[in-house]
Amino acid sequence: MTATTLFYILITILIVNFIIAKVLDFLNSKHFDDAIPAALKDVYEKEDYEKSQAYKKTNARFSNTTGLFSLMLTLVFFYVDGFKYVDQLARNYSENTIVITLIFFGIIFIGSDIVNTPFSIYKTFVIEEKFGFNKTTKKTFIIDKIKGLVMTVVIGGGLLAVIVWFYEFAGNNFWMYAWGIVALFSVGMNMFYSKLIVPLFNKQKPLEEGELKSAIQDYAKTVGFELNNIFVIDGSKRSTKANAYFSGFGKQKRITLYDTLIHDLETDEIVAVLAHEVGHYKRKHIVFNLTSSILLTGFTLWLLSLFVSLPIFSEALGVAIPSFHIGLIAFGILYSPISEVTGLCMNMMSRKFEYQADNYAKETFSAPPLISSLKKLSKNSLSNLTPHSAYVFMHYSHPTLLQRVENLKN
Numbered sequence: 052m053t054a055t056t057l058f059y060i061l062i063t064i065l066i067v068n069f070i071i072a073k074v075l076d077f078l079n080s081k082h083f084d085d086a087i088p089a090a091l092k093d094v095y096e097k098e099d100y101e102k103s104q105a106y107k108k109t110n111a112r113f114s115n116t117t118g119l120f121s122l123m124l125t126l127v128f129f130y131v132d133g134f135k136y137v138d139q140l141a142r143n144y145s146e147n148t149i150v151i152t153l154i155f156f157g158i159i160f161i162g163s164d165i166v167n168t169p170f171s172i173y174k175t176f177v178i179e180e181k182f183g184f185n186k187t188t189k190k191t192f193i194i195d196k197i198k199g200l201v202m203t204v205v206i207g208g209g210l211l212a213v214i215v216w217f218y219e220f221a222g223n224n225f226w227m228y229a230w231g232i233v234a235l236f237s238v239g240m241n242m243f244y245s246k247l248i249v250p251l252f253n254k255q256k257p258l259e260e261g262e263l264k265s266a267i268q269d270y271a272k273t274v275g276f277e278l279n280n281i282f283v284i285d286g287s288k289r290s291t292k293a294n295a296y297f298s299g300f301g302k303q304k305r306i307t308l309y310d311t312l313i314h315d316l317e318t319d320e321i322v323a324v325l326a327h328e329v330g331h332y333k334r335k336h337i338v339f340n341l342t343s344s345i346l347l348t349g350f351t352l353w354l355l356s357l358f359v360s361l362p363i364f365s366e367a368l369g370v371a372i373p374s375f376h377i378g379l380i381a382f383g384i385l386y387s388p389i390s391e392v393t394g395l396c397m398n399m400m401s402r403k404f405e406y407q408a409d410n411y412a413k414e415t416f417s418a419p420p421l422i423s424s425l426k427k428l429s430k431n432s433l434s435n436l437t438p439h440s441a442y443v444f445m446h447y448s449h450p451t452l453l454q455r456v457e458n459l460k461n
């Protein structure tokens with residue numbers, strides 16, 4: 052294969068990915084105005100439903116514009132040999148491979164961040180604002196941005212530097228070392244995410260003594276689940292949308308409730324949501340997800356090791372000196388169809404787990420409060436009640452509201 056052929060293969064992959072995504076979006080948008088299924092008639096009042104319709108359409112238009120813009124920009128960048136110039140720029144500053152790699156990805160990251168920031172400002176302060184979700188102040192937005200940047204530099208830069216260092220001394224066997232460090236990192240993140248990362252962005256405090264806490268602990272006792280860590284996080288600082296999640300395992304396991312969730316739901320509805328989360332833990336979904344993502348990382352790194360040093364990768368992108376960072380860019384694009392497939396498998400698995408967790412909540416607690424909580428959460432986030440089945444198949448990590456309600460009623 053020639054470098055030119057590879058160049059056009061990369062371009063084709065970028066375009067085909069975009070077309071598939073847009074066809075799915077289009078199919079989905081054709082169903083925005085479908086009749087609401089009978090089981091979900093009580094989710095929205097007429098006025099709220101109209102608002103949710105408008106929200107779906109606004110978001111669809113926004114995603115079409117940003118998607119097309121970013122594809123165009125990427126294609127132009129490829130055609131003008133953008134990577135060649137970034138590579139040269141990085142090489143002007145240093146002869147050390149690790150430093151060159153860090154500068155190279157630093158420029159790409161900052162460049163794409165500058166391009167994307169106006170869109171994210173528009174999304175937060177125009178769209179979310181218009182539909183009443185936004186609680187983020189300008190100050191919070193800017194501080195989040197800075198913290199996110201520092202975190203990417205420290206964590207992303209650190210991991211990248213270590214991996215390039217492995218590549219330097221172990222050659223194509225680098226993937227085993229890289230896998231080890233990434234696996235350790237994933238497990239560490241899963242254990243300590245709530246303790247180390249969340250406090251950088253949110254305030255969290257233990258759930259206060261009272262009706263809700265006793266109701267949760269009474270439930271936890273009935274299923275023999277030791278639960279000492281229940282935290283409330285100030286999600287309302289950024290958005291009115293509500294959430295709850297489970298993290299860690301062993302002694303580190305904890306449940307985090309958004310203050311917005313406590314505000315929106317009744318006590319038995321919150322306990323039902325928690326029962327669902329406990330279901331994920333008891334059915335070992337958390338361990339399964341972590342294990343499968345570590346195995347998948349190993350497979351990806353191994354595949355990367357077969358290709359990363361091929362000179363044709365750098366030739367295709369117009370770069371004279373083959374390097375790990377150019378190999379990584381070309382590989383990233385070649386791998387994206389595979390990652391679509393693995394993502395699809397993960398979504399299918401995740402939807403199955405959601406049913407299992409719902410069933411667990413139904414068996415150990417009760418179905419009606421879970422149904423009403425799901426409906427309320429859907430209403431409060433103006434979610435789509437009539438998605439297209441192909442869109443659900445590809446993108447949804449959860450079954451649709453209708454599917455979950457029907458399953459819970461069975």
Ligand SMILES: [Zn+2]
Binds near residue numbers: 327331405408
């Ligand atoms: Zn779940």
